[in-house]
Amino acid sequence: MAAISETSGHAGPRFSWPSRKRIGIGLTAFILPVALLVLWWVASDRGWLAEQILPSPVFVYETARDMIASGEILYHTAVSLRRVVIGFAIGAALGLSLGVAMGLSERVEDYVKPLFLAFAQIPTLGWIPLLMLLVGIDETLKIIVIAKGALVPMALNTFTGIRNVSPRYLEVGHALRFSRWQRLRLIVLPGAVPSIFTGIRYGLTHSWTSLVGVELLASSEGLGYLLVWGRQMFWLDTVIVAMIAIGLVGFIMDKSLNNTETLIQRWKKGEA
Amino acid sequence: MVTTTSQAVRFRRGITLPILLLVVWEVSNRTGIVDPRFLPSLEEVVRAAKRELIDNDLLGDLSFSLMRNIAGFLIGGVVGIGFATVLALSRIADRLVMPTFNALKQISLLAWIPLISVWFGFGEQAKIVFVALAAFIPIVLNTYDGMRAAPDDLIEVGRALKFNGRQRALRIYLPSAMPSIATGVHLGLIYSWLATVGAEYFLAVGPGIGGLVIAGRERFDMAMVMVGVIILGLVGFTLNRLAYSLESYLLRWRPKQNA
Numbered sequence: 001m002a003a004i005s006e007t008s009g010h011a012g013p014r015f016s017w018p019s020r021k022r023i024g025i026g027l028t029a030f031i032l033p034v035a036l037l038v039l040w041w042v043a044s045d046r047g048w049l050a051e052q053i054l055p056s057p058v059f060v061y062e063t064a065r066d067m068i069a070s071g072e073i074l075y076h077t078a079v080s081l082r083r084v085v086i087g088f089a090i091g092a093a094l095g096l097s098l099g100v101a102m103g104l105s106e107r108v109e110d111y112v113k114p115l116f117l118a119f120a121q122i123p124t125l126g127w128i129p130l131l132m133l134l135v136g137i138d139e140t141l142k143i144i145v146i147a148k149g150a151l152v153p154m155a156l157n158t159f160t161g162i163r164n165v166s167p168r169y170l171e172v173g174h175a176l177r178f179s180r181w182q183r184l185r186l187i188v189l190p191g192a193v194p195s196i197f198t199g200i201r202y203g204l205t206h207s208w209t210s211l212v213g214v215e216l217l218a219s220s221e222g223l224g225y226l227l228v229w230g231r232q233m234f235w236l237d238t239v240i241v242a243m244i245a246i247g248l249v250g251f252i253m254d255k256s257l258n259n260t261e262t263l264i265q266r267w268k269k270g271e272a
Numbered sequence: 273m274v275t276t277t278s279q280a281v282r283f284r285r286g287i288t289l290p291i292l293l294l295v296v297w298e299v300s301n302r303t304g305i306v307d308p309r310f311l312p313s314l315e316e317v318v319r320a321a322k323r324e325l326i327d328n329d330l331l332g333d334l335s336f337s338l339m340r341n342i343a344g345f346l347i348g349g350v351v352g353i354g355f356a357t358v359l360a361l362s363r364i365a366d367r368l369v370m371p372t373f374n375a376l377k378q379i380s381l382l383a384w385i386p387l388i389s390v391w392f393g394f395g396e397q398a399k400i401v402f403v404a405l406a407a408f409i410p411i412v413l414n415t416y417d418g419m420r421a422a423p424d425d426l427i428e429v430g431r432a433l434k435f436n437g438r439q440r441a442l443r444i445y446l447p448s449a450m451p452s453i454a455t456g457v458h459l460g461l462i463y464s465w466l467a468t469v470g471a472e473y474f475l476a477v478g479p480g481i482g483g484l485v486i487a488g489r490e491r492f493d494m495a496m497v498m499v500g501v502i503i504l505g506l507v508g509f510t511l512n513r514l515a516y517s518l519e520s521y522l523l524r525w526r527p528k529q530n531a
Contacts (some may be wrong), residue, residue, distance in 0.1 A: 005432065014347050025367055028368055029294075029367060029368075029370075029371035029372075030371075031368055032368050032369055032371075033371075033372050033375075036372075038284055043278050050458040052390070053390060053391065076459065106277065106449070107285070108467070110282045110285035110286060111285045111286070111288055111289055112289065113286070113287075114287070115286075115289045115290050115293070116284040116507070118290070118509075119503040119505075121506075121508045121509040121512070122501055122502075122504055122505035122508065123465065123469055123471050123504060123508060124466075124498075125466060125469045125473060125502050126469060126485070126504040126505065128473075129485045129488065129500075129501075130403070130485075130489075130494075130497050130498065130501055131495050133310065133492065133494055134310055135495060137330045164411075168491045171282060199341060206364035208481060209380050209381060209382060210379055211385050212380045212382045213382045214471065216382060216385065217473065219472075223383075224383075227383060227385075227386045228386065230386065231386035233391065234390075236387070236390060239387060239390075240387070242383070243383050243384075243387065244379075246379055246380050246383045247375070247376075247378040247379035247380070247383075250378045250379070250380055251375075251378040254378070270333070
């Protein structure tokens with residue numbers, strides 16, 4: 001605490017020591033959120049806006065506490081996560097296979113890619129009503145929509161990754177008389193890993209967005225349902241808590257993927 | 273690649289699957305293998321398209337959706353580029369605002385809809401706000417990254433020439449961030465179309481293609497839903513093409529990287 005108050009005492013545009021500078025940067029990041037929170041609190045306290053339009057932060061905090069204590073938020077998060085995990089796993093596996101097939105064989109690419117691209121043009125949200133007519137509004141619908149969200153970026157990035165493997169490496173493989181399988185395992189797949197990872201990240205983000213979309217339209221549980229329900233009841237505190245939960249889950253997924261990516265790509269460090 | 277297949281062969285291969293798909297569709301419909309309520313015949317889809325186009329106001333719906341899309345995109349884009357420029361050029365603004373922005377962008381786009389509907393209602397305003405938000409986020413991120421990556425030697429030159437803030441922004445940061453901004457604009461265009469569809473689904477008041485699809489679903493009219501979905505895809509495709517040509521036009525001064 002002492003160091004913090006000291007820094008703010010000197011607070012000029014320039015700090016002389018790096019450690020203080022870092023503390024200064026860390027603190028500056030909190031100025032805006034705190035200011036917004038104070039403004040929010042004052043606005044609701046003075047009644048500038050109706051409670052239904054902007055509930056007080058204290059109220060939102062209490063709701064969050066209650067929902068955590070009762071296990072409600074955990075339950076809905078678990079439901080949503082389960083859907084995303086299953087849907088993403090299916091979509092990513094299909095997308096990876098499709099991407100590998102199109103990447104390795106020009107013939108497959110010629111046959112499949114135009115149709116695939118045509119389907120990919122339609123936004124995921126566009127499919128939802130059509131699928132609702134076909135498969136109803138059960139769990140299947142959610143899984144299909146989420147899987148589709150993951151499939152497209154996964155397939156495209158895998159495809160690009162394989163196609164962009166440097167021809168020089170392929171030549172080396174040729175010179176070493178690698179078999180087809182060796183070429184695939186030792187050159188093509190490792191070379192495509194960064195791009196595949198991009199696909200996984202985009203795929204997961206799209207899956208998560210699709211999940212929220214499909215739960216908003218048709219669901220009786222999950223975080224998206226919590227949003228709709230809170231909205232209908234005019235319980236904005238519930239809506240805000242659900243939004244925070246959605247943001248947190250998204251953040252954690254992105255962060256952990258990021259860490260995995262650096263871990264897997266340690267060997268690349270020497271390059272570039 | 274090594275093997276070069278002729279254009280004609282590639283084309284023939286490319287249309288094989290779609291044609292096969294259409295044939296299977298038509299055959300399974302004619303023979304009654306599939307319930308026609310789930311899979312209407314091609315004729316029926318064409319009829320639905322004609323009906324929507326002539327009797328109902330399909331073009332009107334489409335232009336409403338496009339207007340929303342463009343209005344939101346322009347607002348989000350202009351505000352986004354301005355916002356990102358300020359953040360990239362001013363260290364204080366960067367430190368003050370960027371962490372909050374990064375935290376808020378974690379919230380999945382569609383999750384904003386309930387809050388926006390409370391604050392702005394279900395009308396045109398709410399939809400445009402939502403579309404603008406969708407365009408805003410990728411444009412800010414990419415513009416910011418691009419400006420941050422401005423080459424040091426150019427910045428040095430600016431310093432030597434005693435550029436003021438405006439000159440630095442317009443002559444150094446903006447041009448060197450152009451490729452990145454173009455990427456942002458491209459993504460923004462795609463996201464804003466997604467958001468237009470989303471806004472029309474969830475804030476279902478007023479005309480629009482999204483509304484058409486939803487109405488088709490409610491009436492269990494598969495042909496109508498298909499017409500709507502095809503149009504959604506076509507518009508998405510056109511926007512994507514447009515973004516590509518805009519990108520190559522904006523970056524025409526740059527040496528070609530790959531042929």
